[in-house]
Each structure stands twice: as structure tokens, then as C-alpha cells.
Amino acid sequence: MEIILRAAVVFVVLWLITRAVGRSTLGELSSFELLLFITMGDLVEQGITQEDHSMAGGLAAVSTMALLTVIVGWANVRWPKLSGILHGEPVVSLSNGRPDTKALRAERMALHDFMTAARGEGFKNFSDIDLAVLEPNGKISFFAKEQEG
Structure with a gap:
């Protein structure tokens, strides 16, 4: 026992x-x-x-x-x-091309680590990203801005 x-x-x-x-x-x-x-x-x-x-x-x-x-x-x-x-809640870590540094700091994620993850998904700049969500499992979901034209 x-x-x-x-x-x-x-x-x-x-x-x-x-x-x-x-x-x-x-x-x-x-x-x-x-x-x-x-x-x-x-x-x-x-x-x-x-x-x-x-x-x-x-x-x-x-x-x-x-x-x-x-x-x-x-x-x-x-x-x-x-x-x-x-398990935790998803956290919006970037919106409309601007990283939420407060949210990243609260999750203890460095901005350069966040950008590394974005480059790994094929993004060259934050401005190319419409939304990024830090998921409860630690992965980041990136959503590209819609292309005009």
C-alpha cells in the first residue's frame, strides 16, 4: 500500500x-x-x-x-x-503579423525560438503570418496571411 x-x-x-x-x-x-x-x-x-x-x-x-x-x-x-x-489552454502568440511578447514571456518562450519555429514552417517574416497559436502540447500552429489578387 x-x-x-x-x-x-x-x-x-x-x-x-x-x-x-x-x-x-x-x-x-x-x-x-x-x-x-x-x-x-x-x-x-x-x-x-x-x-x-x-x-x-x-x-x-x-x-x-x-x-x-x-x-x-x-x-x-x-x-x-x-x-x-x-493540459493547458492554447495561447495566441502572434496576431496580424505582430508577436505578443507578453504571451511569449508568460510561456517562457524566447522571441528567437518563436522565429525559428516560424522559419521551420516556411515563414521568412512575422509580417507573413496572420495568426500563431501556441498549443497545449507545445507545438505552434501558424496561419499565413491570405494573398491578395
Whole structure:
């Protein structure tokens, strides 16, 4: 039972950490960040199971994490208003060719990273973009200005 409670606490802490880290970081992890998360996973495992190296202890911890993930997904579908809390809301980060620097700062995204993402989608200038939305999954949706003519 102690392993199940520890796994539940760690689940909540990891959820809070991923929310605090920010969307731009979760969208694409650098090599260092990937190693950090893998290492964090190993450290978390040790904290959950302590000295219990049994198959039952490991299965209890993994099952608890899986069950809580399913519950969060179910709650997201059942109560759509929770989606903003559980997964975040889309954020308009550029409108009519002008980046919203306040929104980018609130999401901890540097302007040069935002422009890099725009170039990756084929935009040379912000003025070519009508709307850009930072999605809850960390990706940015870009919408081009309509061409006249």
C-alpha cells in the first residue's frame, strides 16, 4: 500500500513539474533535457519503491501511474472545463503579423525560438503570418496571411 501512495504522490509532483516547465520546453526536448528527464525517472523510481525490488512492488508503482494517467484522461473527456487545468489552454502568440511578447514571456518562450519555429514552417517574416497559436502540447500552429489578387 505504501508503494501505491508514494506512486500517487510522485505522479502529482511530476504533473506539476511538467506544467511548470512550460510548453515550449515540452514540445521539443534538447539532449540535456532528455537526459535530465530520464535521470529524474530513475531517481523517482528509487523514491517510490525504496528497497523493494520485487516484481509486485514494481508492478504496483507502474500500475498506479498508469491508472492515474487513465483517470486524468477520463476526467479531461468527462469534464471539458478541467482540460485547461490538466493540459493547458492554447495561447495566441502572434496576431496580424505582430508577436505578443507578453504571451511569449508568460510561456517562457524566447522571441528567437518563436522565429525559428516560424522559419521551420516556411515563414521568412512575422509580417507573413496572420495568426500563431501556441498549443497545449507545445507545438505552434501558424496561419499565413491570405494573398491578395
